[in-house]
Amino acid sequence: MNPIRLSDLAFTLEAVIDEAFGQKAVWVIAETSDIKNYPDRGYCFLTLVEREATGSSAGRETLAKLEAAIWRKNYHAIGDFERATGVAFARNIQLLLLVSVGFSPVYGLRLEILKIDPSYTLGNLxxxxxxxxxxxxxxxxxxxxxxxxxxxxxxxxxxxxxxxxxxxxxxxxxxxxxxxxxxxxxxxxxxxxxxxxxxxxxxxxxxxxxxxxxxxxxxxxxxxxxxxxxxxxxxxxxxxxxxxxxxxxxxxxxxxxxxxxxxxxxxxxxxxxxxxxxxxxxxxxxxxxxxxxxxxQFEESCLHLRDRLRVVAQEALQTAREQLDRETERLRFVTQIYFRECHTNLAEKAVTLRHLDPSNVLRRGYALLLRNGRILTQIADIQPNETLQVQMRDGTRTVTSNG
The missing domain is CATH 3.40.50 (Rossmann fold)
Incomplete structure (x- = not known):
């Protein structure tokens, strides 16, 4: 066995990763986790994970996990994303990220987040x-x-x-x-x-x-x-x-x-x-x-109806008043005609009555035969040797009927 120093292994990994990904950026889809945000310092550390597609967040198996960071020069990407989507940059959000891959012999493998695509998040939502x-x-x-x-x-x-x-x-x-x-x-x-x-x-x-x-x-x-x-x-x-x-x-x-x-x-x-x-x-x-x-709006409609009712009532009263004036004038005219006709009729009847007045009849040579002031009109009403009164134009005489 020929062991090597840890630093040699780390430097080798750094060289391999730099050759594969150095000066390159790739778009990745990942879910955020374990966010440590430092707005006052202008950087953020987080973990990016990929989980199984089905099941709840807690129950899905983790398929991949990598550490990531957003440094000061790209820290504005968080604010840009939140303004564009209205979504807070928080854990358990699936994002489309532009990242570069870096390896440090001291800090290990870490992704640097360069951009966050808001359209992907909006589309998902x-x-x-x-x-x-x-x-x-x-x-x-x-x-x-x-x-x-x-x-x-x-x-x-x-x-x-x-x-x-x-x-x-x-x-x-x-x-x-x-x-x-x-x-x-x-x-x-x-x-x-x-x-x-x-x-x-x-x-x-x-x-x-x-x-x-x-x-x-x-x-x-x-x-x-x-x-x-x-x-x-x-x-x-x-x-x-x-x-x-x-x-x-x-x-x-x-x-x-x-x-x-x-x-x-x-x-x-x-x-x-x-x-x-x-x-x-x-x-x-x-x-x-x-x-x-x-x-x-309901109150205004009620106020409008009130005003309309007032106008309609005033118009109705004015119309009724004018109608009443017309009917009053018509009644006055009809009454005048009626009383004129009545006056003419009465005058004619007065003339007739004057002609029929007994005193006028007596003046024309007629006489009235009376019994106790009652006029007799039939011969059958006269009893033999009955005392009667005869009224003429100039006076009254008492007579006795023959048997």
């Missing part, structure tokens, strides 16, 4: 999201379906109350999202009042989707007639919103029996929850503003 949506459409066509390229859900088609006042709020306790939403809603300048029942929950990290869905189950079981359920969460990285991109959340939100408003605090991407809920408004503050504006 979108593919995962699309797979979830396709599965929901296939397995729950009564809850989620496509129309003209748009996802339509049963929750979206629920009627929205004219006034949103009683709310079920799902959010993390004492979070920025919780504070922003409540402050915006309770301090609204229009003086609207709201009843808010809080269903506090974990909203990010492992188990968040189950926690949120459990609170939705509680709301459903309460049978309280909420006008809407509001889910809010403050800002964060894309990975922090992973619980809103899951199959369970999509199924639960799409089929929920109360309109769900989502204000989950991110501007860059649209989550599955955003796509399938009744209304997505991005941030907690905007969720509160949306509710206030919705109620303001």
């Amino acid at each position: 979108e593919r995962e999201r699309q797979t979830v949506l396709d599965t929901l459409v296939q397995k729950h066509p009564d809850l989620v379906w496509l129309e003209a390229g748009q996802y339509i859900t049963a929750n979206q088609l629920l009627p929205r109350p004219a006034v949103i006042q009683r709310l079920a709020l799902i959010t993390a306790p004492n979070s920025d999202g919780w504070r922003d939403f409540r402050h915006e809603l309770t301090q609204n300048p229009l003086g609207y009042t709201f009843v808010i029942d809080e269903y506090l929950s974990q909203v990010q990290g492992q188990g968040a989707e189950r926690a949120i869905c459990n609170q939705l189950d509680r709301i459903r079981a309460s049978e309280i007639p909420y006008d809407a359920v509001v889910i809010v969460r403050g800002g964060g990285s894309q990975l922090d919103f992973g619980s809103f991109d899951t199959y369970l959340m999509g199924q639960t939100v799409a089929g929920f029996n109360i309109p769900i408003l989502a204000g989950i605090g991110h501007e860059r991407n649209v989550s599955i929850t955003d796509l399938l809920c009744h209304q997505s408004v991005k941030t907690p503050t905007k969720a509160a503003a949306f509710i206030i504006d919705h109620n303001r």
Whole structure:
């Protein structure tokens, strides 16, 4: 046996690796692990791993593992990646990396990360999201379906109350999202009042989707007639919103029996929850503003109807007044004609009565035969030797009838 010095072996490895990879860069796909980031110093150490394609992260066998570093000259790659994707540079993310291979006799084999391709990460996220949506459409066509390229859900088609006042709020306790939403809603300048029942929950990290869905189950079981359920969460990285991109959340939100408003605090991407809920408004503050504006629109419609009713009532009163004036004038005219006709009729009757007046008849030479002041008109009414009165134009005489 002829042993060699460790340094000789190390230098040999260095020469071999330098010959194979020196001055070269290669693109590799790997998953991040064990990140030690030093932003103030401008460098980062991490481990890159490759695991089996199937199974959970914890249960998959590791196929390869190499140490890596990002040095100061390329440290901007982390910020560039986060700005482009909205995903925090953290562990357990699969990335497409441009790396150079280096070997140090003291520090061993290490990859230097030169670039991070954001399009690969965005594509992965979108593919995962699309797979979830396709599965929901296939397995729950009564809850989620496509129309003209748009996802339509049963929750979206629920009627929205004219006034949103009683709310079920799902959010993390004492979070920025919780504070922003409540402050915006309770301090609204229009003086609207709201009843808010809080269903506090974990909203990010492992188990968040189950926690949120459990609170939705509680709301459903309460049978309280909420006008809407509001889910809010403050800002964060894309990975922090992973619980809103899951199959369970999509199924639960799409089929929920109360309109769900989502204000989950991110501007860059649209989550599955955003796509399938009744209304997505991005941030907690905007969720509160949306509710206030919705109620303001109802108030304005009521004020418009009030003004319209006032105008219609005034117009109706004016029309009625004009109609009354016309009818009054017509009645006056008809009454005048009626009284004129009555006056003419009475005058004619007066003339007739004057002609029929007994005194006028007596003047023409006639006489009236009376018994005790009663006029006799038939011979048969006269009894023999009866005393009667005869009235003529100039007086009355008593006579006795013959037998």
